[in-house]
Amino acid sequence: MAGYHGRFIWYELITTDMAAARAFYTRVVGWSAQDQSRPDLAYTVFCSGTTPVSGLMDLPQEARRMGATARWMGYISVDDVDAAADRLRHLGGRVYVPPTSSNIGRISVVADPQNATLALVDGLITGQQRLPEPNKPGRVGWHELLAADHPKAFAFYRELFDWRKAGAESRSTEAYQVVLAGEATIGGMLNKDQTDPVPFWLFYFNVGDIDAAIARVEVAGGLVSDGPLELPGGDLIARCIDPQGATFALQGKRSQDGIGRVPASDVGWSTEWGRISSRGRLVVNKMRKDPTSDSGG
Numbered sequence: 001m002a003g004y005h006g007r008f009i010w011y012e013l014i015t016t017d018m019a020a021a022r023a024f025y026t027r028v029v030g031w032s033a034q035d036q037s038r039p040d041l042a043y044t045v046f047c048s049g050t051t052p053v054s055g056l057m058d059l060p061q062e063a064r065r066m067g068a069t070a071r072w073m074g075y076i077s078v079d080d081v082d083a084a085a086d087r088l089r090h091l092g093g094r095v096y097v098p099p100t101s102s103n104i105g106r107i108s109v110v111a112d113p114q115n116a117t118l119a120l121v122d123g124l125i126t127g128q129q130r131l132p133e134p135n136k137p138g139r140v141g142w143h144e145l146l147a148a149d150h151p152k153a154f155a156f157y158r159e160l161f162d163w164r165k166a167g168a169e170s171r172s173t174e175a176y177q178v179v180l181a182g183e184a185t186i187g188g189m190l191n192k193d194q195t196d197p198v199p200f201w202l203f204y205f206n207v208g209d210i211d212a213a214i215a216r217v218e219v220a221g222g223l224v225s226d227g228p229l230e231l232p233g234g235d236l237i238a239r240c241i242d243p244q245g246a247t248f249a250l251q252g253k254r255s256q257d258g259i260g261r262v263p264a265s266d267v268g269w270s271t272e273w274g275r276i277s278s279r280g281r282l283v284v285n286k287m288r289k290d291p292t293s294d295s296g297g
Contacts, residue, residue, distance in 0.1 A: 004077040011053070014057055015059055112157070137207065145190075211255050214238055
């Protein structure tokens with residue numbers, strides 16, 4: 001999309017069971033699903049209302065044989081995919097799928113130098129004529145890179161997309177870096193926990209009631225691996241795993257009857273994540289507060 005270089009504009013779930021994933025996310029997030037398959041490709045588009053939000057496709061058998069698993073992948077808009085892929089390779093990244101024309105535009109699937117997967121796209125043709133609105137229900141409200149070394153990761157993305165660090169007013173910390181693309185705050189970076197096998201991008205889906213959404217995750221066969229964790233202003237976040245093993249996150253308000261909910265699993269994020277919100281702000285994690293600490297921050 002012209003003028004949106006360096007911004008996330010599309011998301012794709014690559015999974016091992018498309019029918020099951022379709023049923024799970026329409027139930028949990030409230031998306032509708034439209035079949036946009038073609039003879040050589042099974043493809044579903046998830047919509048929030050009438051707005052396309054993300055795509056769903058099958059994980060190729062060759063990728064499965066190589067050990068690939070179900071995952072969410074974000075597409076970043078670039079002015080020239082071929083030039084961006086060349087630049088990424090020059091900066092130490094890897095190109096898994098060379099620039100090619102696809103059902104959603106000209107794309108390239110790549111990885112940063114720490115092996116976090118992402119995709120580049122120009123000429124997006126999914127029906128999305130403008131940037132997604134991150135504050136609306138059903139949209140992706142935040143992007144978070146869990147890196148092996150987030151300062152080095154930021155340096156790579158700065159060179160590739162001209163991203164900038166947010167200033168002190170955003171409450172960036174040494175452990176969490178809030179990131180700007182142009183004048184827009186698009187997400188943050190932090191070091192991954194040791195329990196996360198590889199660096200990856202985590203995407204936060206907006207929901208109206210976090211407790212109701214968490215209940216839907218569990219009823220539909222998913223796992224809430226951490227949370228809900230409270231942010232300043234009343235929003236809460238929870239990290240989840242769908243039945244096929246893809247990791248995602250939810251963010252939304254809490255209903256009154258959900259106060260005090262105990263996490264569904266003791267599978268944890270890093271200590272840093274527990275103290276720092278998805279927007280890089282220090283928060284009190286009341287459910288995990290150290291009883292020996294004099295303060296919750």
